Amino acid sequence: HILSLGSNQCTKAQHIIESAIKEGSWVYLQNCHVCSAWMPVLSSLLQNLASGAYDVHPDFRLWLTTIPFAGLPMPILQNAVKVMIEAPVGLKANLRENMQTALKHNSWK
Numbered sequence: 001h002i003l004s005l006g007s008n009q010c011t012k013a014q015h016i017i018e019s020a021i022k023e024g025s026w027v028y029l030q031n032c033h034v035c036s037a038w039m040p041v042l043s044s045l046l047q048n049l050a051s052g053a054y055d056v057h058p059d060f061r062l063w064l065t066t067i068p069f070a071g072l073p074m075p076i077l078q079n080a081v082k083v084m085i086e087a088p089v090g091l092k093a094n095l096r097e098n099m100q101t102a103l104k105h106n107s108w109k
Contacts, residue, residue: 001025005030026063039071
């Protein structure tokens, strides 16, 4: 599941994550900085995962993309594997990269 966070997408993201935990799906949330008010909820959800509150499917994975921002909770930063990618220069290159990612992961269902 690929979801670009924005207006009213935070609640949808939570439902997608909770379903993916059970099904073993991968979730890719783009632009987490847009939903900074929702980050404490995500942090709490991830802490519950780590504490064993959920029966987590072994194939479940969660990918988050963001630009650096002050609202990203420390537990997410401390417990995540961080990968830094330099953004492509220009709108056309950025769109091309996003489309290639979406097509590669067959997210157009």
